[in-house]
Amino acid sequence: MKKITIAIDGFSSCGKSTMAKDLAKKLGYVYVDTGAMYRAVTLYAMRNGLFNADGSVKTADLERQMNKINITFKLNKTAERPDTYLNNELVENDIRTLEVSNHVSQIAAVPFIREAMVAQQQRMGKDKGVVMDGRDIGTTVFPEAELKVFVTASAEVRAQRRYDELKEKGMPADFNDILKNVQERDYIDSHREVSPLRKAPDAIELDNSHMTITEQSAWLMELVKQKIEE
Numbered sequence: 001m002k003k004i005t006i007a008i009d010g011f012s013s014c015g016k017s018t019m020a021k022d023l024a025k026k027l028g029y030v031y032v033d034t035g036a037m038y039r040a041v042t043l044y045a046m047r048n049g050l051f052n053a054d055g056s057v058k059t060a061d062l063e064r065q066m067n068k069i070n071i072t073f074k075l076n077k078t079a080e081r082p083d084t085y086l087n088n089e090l091v092e093n094d095i096r097t098l099e100v101s102n103h104v105s106q107i108a109a110v111p112f113i114r115e116a117m118v119a120q121q122q123r124m125g126k127d128k129g130v131v132m133d134g135r136d137i138g139t140t141v142f143p144e145a146e147l148k149v150f151v152t153a154s155a156e157v158r159a160q161r162r163y164d165e166l167k168e169k170g171m172p173a174d175f176n177d178i179l180k181n182v183q184e185r186d187y188i189d190s191h192r193e194v195s196p197l198r199k200a201p202d203a204i205e206l207d208n209s210h211m212t213i214t215e216q217s218a219w220l221m222e223l224v225k226q227k228i229e230e
């Protein structure tokens with residue numbers, strides 16, 4: 001069966017990685033969570049004092065330290081998904097905190113960081129057979145991807161899903177903080193100068209506000225079958 005490149009972009013917390021992970025598993029494709037890469041750089045910057053008090057990034061200092069940041073993924077066989085490593089340290093949980101979420105879009109707007117992340121993502125997907133989720137996969141990383149999906153859902157629905165997830169994990173969660181974070185990230189991601197969050201002209205849009213996880217997976221698999229058989 002021919003291998004293709006599948007780009008899943010969209011707004012924060014709309015279910016991109018849920019869809020992408022499940023699809024990659026069913027197809028035997030590589031799954032790449034590009035948001036995890038920007039989150040890992042953010043964690044490095046937070047740990048190394050590379051944010052100013054107003055939340056802006058100390059870009060000159062960070063640029064000097066870029067050669068000290070190594071992001072890798074290793075398959076977690078139990079969870080059946082890749083775990084993120086920063087300089088060989090497992091940081092999968094540390095990069096998912098609200099503190100990292102509150103700083104990541106500032107990091108992701110810095111041009112030299114995007115350049116480095118995009119180059120690594122293109123290397124990871126060069127042989128096709130990849131499902132990659134993020135904000136600019138269909139527009140910048142793989143503009144030639146055979147299948148592009150752009151996922152949306154209302155901000156309230158997305159915040160509620162994240163809130164439910166944290167509560168289920170027994171983690172502290174405040175709905176209004178989560179909603180504010182989702183809205184702020186959407187704004188910064190859509191308004192930055194380099195590779196702003198946009199639906200690629202040839203992407204297929206999915207509003208999953210009223211869909212279950214099973215329904216959206218089935219919808220996606222149907223699209224993939226059509227593409228692979230084309």
Ligand SMILES: Nc1ncnc2c1ncn2[C@@H]1O[C@H](COP(=O)(O)OP(=O)(O)OP(=O)(O)O)[C@@H](O)[C@H]1O
Nearest residue numbers: 012013014015016017018035161162165211212213
């Ligand atoms: N259709 C759906 N109905 C209900 N919950 C969903 C649906 N799709 C995903 N979820 C849940 O919503 C939450 C966010 O999903 P997910 O992490 O896949 O989003 P994402 O777009 O990858 O987020 P991020 O932008 O933060 O990486 C998860 O708890 C997931 O289980």
Ligand SMILES: Nc1ccn([C@@H]2O[C@H](COP(=O)(O)O)[C@@H](O)[C@H]2O)c(=O)n1
Nearest residue numbers: 034035036038104105108134135136185
């Ligand atoms: N291709 C991408 C992926 C992510 N970002 C930025 O990272 C943030 C976190 O991403 P999640 O998918 O884990 O929510 C996101 O808000 C963007 O700022 C990006 O710019 N490009």
